[in-house]
Amino acid sequence: MKGRTLFAALLGAITVAGFAPLEWFPLPLLTLAGLFVLWRQAGSGRQAALLGLAWGLGCFLTGVSWVYVSLHDVGGMAAPLAAVATLAFCAVLALFPALVGYGYFRLRSNRPLPDALLLAGLWALGEWLRGWIFTGFPWLALGYSQTPPSPLAGFAPILGVYGIGGILALMAALLAAWFGRRDISISPRPVLLILLAFLVGGSLLRLVSWSHPVGSPLEVALLQGNVPQSLKWNPEQLPLSLKRYGDLAIGHPAQLTVLPETAIPLFFDQIPADYLRALAGQGELLLGAALRQADGGYVNGAVALGPDRGIQTYAKRHLVPFGEYVPPGFAWFFQLVRIPLSDFSAGPERQPPLSIAGQKVAPNICYEDLFGEEILKALPEATLLINLSNTAWFGDSLAQPQHLQIARLRALETARPMLRATNTGMTAAVAPDGRVTQALPAFRSDALRVSVQGHAGITPYVRHGNKAALGLALLACWPAWRLGRRSRKPKSP
Structure with a gap:
């Protein structure tokens, strides 16, 4: 035996x-x-x-x-x-x-x-x-x-x-x-x-073909800052994040500029307005950011800004145990490990897609894209899926290519394109048939310019x-x- x-x-x-x-x-x-x-x-x-x-x-x-x-x-x-x-x-x-x-x-x-x-x-x-x-x-x-x-x-x-x-x-x-x-x-x-x-x-x-193209192709810049996790939350290194993402955005203008999860290590209301306008350029902006709530709590969110509309937000609803909230009885765990902003509140279960550049965008943050049925809550209205992640937490490991493969399944299940903007990798564009059409090498500061076409339609999986x-x-x-x-x-x- x-x-x-x-x-x-x-x-x-x-x-x-x-x-x-x-x-x-x-x-x-x-x-x-x-x-x-x-x-x-x-x-x-x-x-x-x-x-x-x-x-x-x-x-x-x-x-x-x-x-x-x-x-x-x-x-x-x-x-x-x-x-x-x-x-x-x-x-x-x-x-x-x-x-x-x-x-x-x-x-x-x-x-x-x-x-x-x-x-x-x-x-x-x-x-x-x-x-x-x-x-x-x-x-x-x-x-x-x-x-x-x-x-x-x-x-x-x-x-x-x-x-x-x-x-x-x-x-x-x-x-x-x-x-x-x-x-x-x-x-x-x-x-x-x-x-x-x-x-x-x-x-x-x-x-x-389970879905069909809708709207005009959208030019998107997915920014990968490659800021080490050891430096990201150090207040003295804040200028590094601001400069790196600012340079990438200005150097790669697009209709939509996307920054990964908590790309700027500040609460959203602390980020200077003129800096956000510079990131967006003449287009629209989607960035991951921590958002303060009226009750004093905060959520891990995504914020959409555009010249013709106000602020739109999405709050992450499926939080990571031990990473984003403290399970009951495990407060002692956070005395053994350094995790900033480890007490997020969960967002509402149903949130409408964000209207961005003529498309209906369903954001998902970090490992939320592991849960296929939760992605469906924004469908069939959503025409484009965008994942914002900070995979610097997992170093140079199997987590990054495995996570991209998971995103490919979500694209297949929903017959929607999936874009991924990550801090260290893998920043990529996935077609509705699950193929990776473009990707950046991991651990490189760069921007991925892609032309993406929104899709509409209902697969059997979206329905059931x-x-x-x-x-x-x-x-x-x-x-x-x-x-x-x-x-x-x-x-x-």
Whole structure:
């Protein structure tokens, strides 16, 4: 059992290569199939849970190792404490594949197709639960690994990231039933036909245009100041931020100039009005800024300024636990790490898109774009998505390319272009079909000039959110549950 547990952890670690920056998208199919073979061979629910835990630890310790960078390298937490905190965080995330493994062992019917459907349904439900409970952390949900050129990307506008994860899990489960069979036989022909159907179906769906252009193309300058986090909140270094973003804006005039999350380390009302006018030039301005509230609190916001309209604001509604607010009972945490402005208030759940340069813009701040259903609250009115992030918190790590890949899924789900303005990277433009059309190298002070076309239309995912994927996941669990329930019934004498 020890060897199998180590192998499960290795499979989890290898899975990360399926995500950005390597994007070896077939790899998660194979590593998940390997985990499912181990689950089929488990002798108890406890063993299945342990294998799932090991796979999860391998995956998350490898894939979200940037948590340590954020806590220690940038946040100043002592190295041993940061290592323990990172391990504990990844262990909590690993509980979800452990729960899936235990549920599979308890509910399986020992019939290949119902059990493959069961694995797919439980996997999709497990990833959704991880993205919801305790405010959610859906990072490294397997569907994110299937951005273009993966054929499965075609299912994103219909079923979203959790639906793609469920399809990937079903394909992996069929492979596991085929290659890992012992007492259960399954013919390779139906397995290959089902796999081929998903690959061909996804490829054909990628040809569908779910939205259409509206309005005129918009010239946008996305500014990447590359101000180190260690200097950003030092009052003596404020002139550095002001000069850097001022020079970038003046040197790259556009119809819309976009600055990242809290680009200027001041409350919005403290930023000089003439400086803001200089940033906007002859066009309009969208910048991330901390906004003071009438009750004395403050929000992490986005502010739109234009010559023909007043100030429009958006307040971040999905805050980062331990980064932007203090969970109850954890005030002691902020004595161990340096995080400025760590007590934000959440914005209203529903906020209208901002009217900017003839487009309806739906801003989202930092990791808000991890939550697909929350992006939908501004749709179908919004014609353009813009993410404002300060990824300097994560240093030179996997977080930056992984976050861009997440943004690509949001563009696919909504059939809208997604623009990203970040402090250190990755500043980029994503087309409605999930392709990155332009991007700046990370850790360089520069401006990305793009021409973007707003889009309108309603994808099935925009209409139904995660309901379709969750409904199919529950339905997939039904056959195995029914068959297993019958086999467990005591026979009448």
